[in-house]
Amino acid sequence: MAATEKIVAAGAVVTRMGISGTEYLLVHRGYRSDWTFPKGKVDPGEHVLTAAIREVREETGYAVELGVPLPTQTYKVEGKLKDSHYWVGKLLSGEFVPNDEVDEIAWLPLDQAMKKLTYEHDQDVLIAAAEARPTIPFVILRHTQSVKRVEWLLSSDGLAEVDASRPLTAVGRMQASSLIGALAAYGINALHSSDSRRCRDTVGPYATSRGLAITLEQTVSEERHKDAPENAKARVLELAKSNLPTVLCTHRPVIPTVMDVLSSSFSSENVGAKDFDPALTPGSMVVFHKDASDLSRVISIERHLH
Numbered sequence: 001m002a003a004t005e006k007i008v009a010a011g012a013v014v015t016r017m018g019i020s021g022t023e024y025l026l027v028h029r030g031y032r033s034d035w036t037f038p039k040g041k042v043d044p045g046e047h048v049l050t051a052a053i054r055e056v057r058e059e060t061g062y063a064v065e066l067g068v069p070l071p072t073q074t075y076k077v078e079g080k081l082k083d084s085h086y087w088v089g090k091l092l093s094g095e096f097v098p099n100d101e102v103d104e105i106a107w108l109p110l111d112q113a114m115k116k117l118t119y120e121h122d123q124d125v126l127i128a129a130a131e132a133r134p135t136i137p138f139v140i141l142r143h144t145q146s147v148k149r150v151e152w153l154l155s156s157d158g159l160a161e162v163d164a165s166r167p168l169t170a171v172g173r174m175q176a177s178s179l180i181g182a183l184a185a186y187g188i189n190a191l192h193s194s195d196s197r198r199c200r201d202t203v204g205p206y207a208t209s210r211g212l213a214i215t216l217e218q219t220v221s222e223e224r225h226k227d228a229p230e231n232a233k234a235r236v237l238e239l240a241k242s243n244l245p246t247v248l249c250t251h252r253p254v255i256p257t258v259m260d261v262l263s264s265s266f267s268s269e270n271v272g273a274k275d276f277d278p279a280l281t282p283g284s285m286v287v288f289h290k291d292a293s294d295l296s297r298v299i300s301i302e303r304h305l306h
Helices: 048-060 110-116 120-131 149-154 170-185 197-210 222-227 229-240 255-265
Strands: 007-018 021-029 034-036 039-041 062-077 080-094 104-108 135-142 190-194 214-217 246-250 285-291 294-304
Touching: 007 048, 007 062, 007 120, 021 048, 021 110, 021 120, 039 048, 048 062, 048 080, 048 170, 062 120, 062 294, 080 120, 104 110, 110 120, 135 255, 135 294, 170 197, 190 197, 197 214, 197 246, 222 229, 229 246, 229 255, 246 255
Parallel strands: 007 080, 135 246, 190 214, 190 246
Antiparallel strands: 007 021, 007 039, 021 034, 021 104, 062 080, 135 285, 285 294
8 A cells, every 4th residue: 555545643632630630531423423532634734743733623622732642543444544643632721612523522530531432442542641741842853944055155145145044945934834833732932943044934933923032042053063062062951951842943963962962861761762863854853752740851752754
């Protein structure tokens, strides 16, 4: 089966605190007569994280933020393979109104939710959500596609400009726009970027959408990193200790240093060496989910390639 035939869906196991403890949101789909979690297909060109948030909102009316990823469920639907990606979803606000997709919801404690779920594979996802701990995300982002260095130097604009002024391409600007929903999914509210134009413009659309300031980091620019990598290491270590949901946007030559710092400073569970692989395509990111009770521990690492 060709990869293009695979169906990709995204959703969340949404939680809230009830009278007797944590409750989990299940949805009833009348047209299928089943109880499951809110999820739906990823639209063409849509980021999977954006899709997860959108589908929860469309089916339940609730706004959520994502926590750690949960086990991906793969199964066949009408002869095609389907990957359903899930995250823990923290309830922010909203109100349920029955709709074409979901006619009823239920907030249930773990034991009742386990019994009510229609599909056995959903039970594995629920158990993982129940075992998940609160986390704070730290996102390492490579800037989106920029004008090639040679083209910039040969252009009339580039002749009098330093490389730090090299802009994004049209594709890069579209990639930056697509990151708005992805970063919002994690509730990122601390934006740090190399002071190079291509990095600033990568996080710029998100900053504008949320009314956030961008802290410019000279130490993680290509030029400053080359001259003083130890300063970049020190700054990355400082940012890694932040208790705020944070993104750091930087460059391909700097990312190996970033990953080296993080791999040596974070303690982690079930994390392999490849999770710190610095190879990222433009606009791709690695999300480190830090234990909220111990910021030096990483609970989960996920990579989103653009």
